[in-house]
Amino acid sequence: MTASMQKILESKLALRRELAKRPIAEKLRMLDAMREREVAIREKARPR
Amino acid sequence: MSIRDVIATLNQMEADRVIERYAIGGAVAATFYLEPVATLDVDVFVAFGTEPGKLIATPKQIFDYLLARGSSMKGEYMMIGGWPVQFLPPATPLVEEALAQAREIDVDGVPARVFSAEHLAAIALQTGRAKGKARLLQFLEEGALDGPRFQEIVQRYGLVDAWTRFERQFISDKP
Numbered sequence: 001m002t003a004s005m006q007k008i009l010e011s012k013l014a015l016r017r018e019l020a021k022r023p024i025a026e027k028l029r030m031l032d033a034m035r036e037r038e039v040a041i042r043e044k045a046r047p048r
Numbered sequence: 049m050s051i052r053d054v055i056a057t058l059n060q061m062e063a064d065r066v067i068e069r070y071a072i073g074g075a076v077a078a079t080f081y082l083e084p085v086a087t088l089d090v091d092v093f094v095a096f097g098t099e100p101g102k103l104i105a106t107p108k109q110i111f112d113y114l115l116a117r118g119s120s121m122k123g124e125y126m127m128i129g130g131w132p133v134q135f136l137p138p139a140t141p142l143v144e145e146a147l148a149q150a151r152e153i154d155v156d157g158v159p160a161r162v163f164s165a166e167h168l169a170a171i172a173l174q175t176g177r178a179k180g181k182a183r184l185l186q187f188l189e190e191g192a193l194d195g196p197r198f199q200e201i202v203q204r205y206g207l208v209d210a211w212t213r214f215e216r217q218f219i220s221d222k223p
Binding site for chain 2: 016017019028032
């Protein structure tokens, strides 16, 4: 693995750890928002 | 659309004795320990009761209760707070234990009962699905597991071989 790729993976893991440490209520609100977006995308992608 | 509404409804169902004990599993439970994990539904584990005169346990009492309070059914799901919620029986001894030993976690003053991180990881290992393995890796990479407790569960439920295979495939570089 190249040094730059290693750096990218490390920064991704750091972001995931930072998100994991956020208050649970905030993380659950993020889940709500992610589901709303996913439902909207699926609705738009549905053949008419 | 709010998971908090789902949690509040589950607590009310318990208070009203429609269910004896619930615990949230799956991706929503994993979010209590990891970064938010996108999901379309909520898995809720409950021990189903039996109807009078019937031997097979059913979720009918749960459905009747929720339908009477404005929820709707969508396939196998009950819609609560805009979320499709699936009520599942604990189908294996490991899931039974996960339900019995689920943790109560405060969400802004509302208690939520969720599977422990170690049980979620062991269930992912036992189920063996790709997304479960990905979740198990997340638990490990982020240091979200109590290692000795997880290993104790792995041993007690005969998952040592599955764990060895997982380690070989995803953690060590051994061929």
